[in-house]
Amino acid sequence: MTPVIGVCVKWIGSQPNSGHEADARFAQFSASDQAALETALQRAEQLSGRVRVVSVAPAAARTHLVALCASGAHELVHIAAEGQSSSAHVAHELAQHLQECASVWCGDYSLDRGSGSVPAFLASTLGAQQALGIVGITSSEVSNTLDLLRRLDAGRREIVRVVEPFVVSVEGSLATLRRASLASTLRPTATLVDASLVSQSAPSFGEFSPFRPRPRTIAAPVGETALDRIKSATSANSPQKHSEIVTLAPEAAAQFIVERLTEWGYLS
């Protein structure tokens, strides 16, 4: 069976924060969405697969979606929606058309600087692995496993391994979208699927709240004077170390972190 590689793009009708009303002439896709498409096209070439671009977008986006797909996408699924939807809802709608995709590529930001959470909801809906902030692909062999270079804060990087099915969101620097040929610009070849929303709201993903460790009961500080009690409560006089530098192999390091978090009450 020909593998289908999914790409999700978000169309933005006008420049973010411009204060102007949406104007289709200035519509764009973010550089990271374009990089996602280019990466998917390259993967499709490696796997002899097909690229399916899926977008929840208003009717005004149509010509821009078609022009984007002229770069080589095989299918375009345009899910018509005029208003704003939540990330969870958008992901739910996109997922309807990405079920058979072993990999789905998204940009890690849209031009309106949304929350960037659609890929996470999508991965959850598809039961796929997820990685975000991808700036490079380090594995070269063609397989269902990919090693990806991921950005971390302060310019650091890490390599994450994802196994299909996966949803990744990439940075714009990962790839530059190839220019569409004149022939495909004049006569678009991507199969166009007009789709409509399957539901008017997002399915429940449960309640979300920030993680807070449970409160622990600790004994009242002891001491003659208030100062002594403060010292006791803050462990100011204790020989206990407040930081620890260890050098461990990755697996032992992960184990070490889990142990410490458990000891401190963050994990039960």
Next chain:
Amino acid sequence: MPDFDVIVVGAGPAGSCAALTIARTGKSVVLIERGPFPGSKNMYGGVVYPRILDALIPEWWNEMPVQRWVTRRSTMLLTDTQSLSIDFRSDAWGDAPYNGATAFRPDFDNWLANKAVEAGATLVCSTTVTGLITGANGEVIGVHTDRPDGDLTASVVIACDGVNSFLAKERGMYPHTDAAHFTLGVKETITLSKDIIDERFAVRGNHGVDIEILGGTSGVNGGGFIYTNLNSISVGVVLKLPKLAAQSKRPEEIIAGLKSHSAIAPLVEGGTVSEYSAHLIPEAGLKMMPKLLDDGLLIAGDAAAMCLAAGIWLEGVNFAMASGMYAAQAACEAIEKENTSAKGLSLYKKLLEDTFVLRDHRKLRRAPQLVLSDRVQHMYPALITGVVQGMFQVNNPVPKPGLRKILKNERRRLGIRTTDLAKDAITGFRSFG
């Protein structure tokens, strides 16, 4: 079989009118534009005189994206410390069928190109034509573009690629190009509220003002303009290239100088510059016009130097629309007669000769040179304003001096020779009379 009957290069006013005219005959036409959408790369001062559209889009005024209808036209002479305005207002220009309007190019060009698309033309944006394809006998049979597999063929190519047309130059249609034939147009769009514009320019509703200025360009030969949009005004200068190059001020400094003139400052003060742009103008009219057609190729609009820049008139868009339309008519006739050689396309020349396009250029052929000459630029504004000041200055002379005397004194003061004055008056009369 060529890919299209006609390829039109450039979706400016010339190109879109050409594509619209061709599409209406049922012929296949592709309109290729380098910008992401028509009008995205284009700038001008701001006033369109769309009468020619009567022939293409009946009652265009009901749908054209207009900022304001021009009901007031002023011509202003400036010296460093004086200004003289001739101000005309016509209420008739504020009603259908109208005369001129201020409009933004991204709106106007996009609207016009979409008219061509509605009529059946294919519009391809973000695509630059990089050269001409020639056939076995040297005739033009298509274009190269910057896209992969980017060659296209057609029976006729119409180059509407604007001033500095690389296609016309590639084909050798411009025998001589000279920097003196061009001016640089520079413009600031200044945001002001509608109420302030209405008050300062004494207009109401969607009525607007067109002010053409002689002088105020920091000694560089050229001119200035101010046009009112709905919530902004366009303030700009056009500067003769060799004169601009021969001095040290930058164009934006020259606009700043114009804006600080005591006659202009009250009009612009408190505004925010929201856009700055610059573009060349083919200023020399008939004198610089290229060969207009060749085997398989027609040149229209600014690409063919059709812009009429003659002092009180700066009309390029209407000349571009008309020449684009006539080029299209000639192309269609040639295709129907299966003769797209230069001879087969010669109807284009005839249509231009028979209409205002070349007639105006012929009549005004001396005007650009006269208007940009040193005397008109630097001496006559001082002469005229000096005479007016002499007439209105009240210092109780006995008796009040007559006009002839004031003129004579001013002419002497400025060192203007009577023969030069007479020569320029004759040239002016021949052009504008």
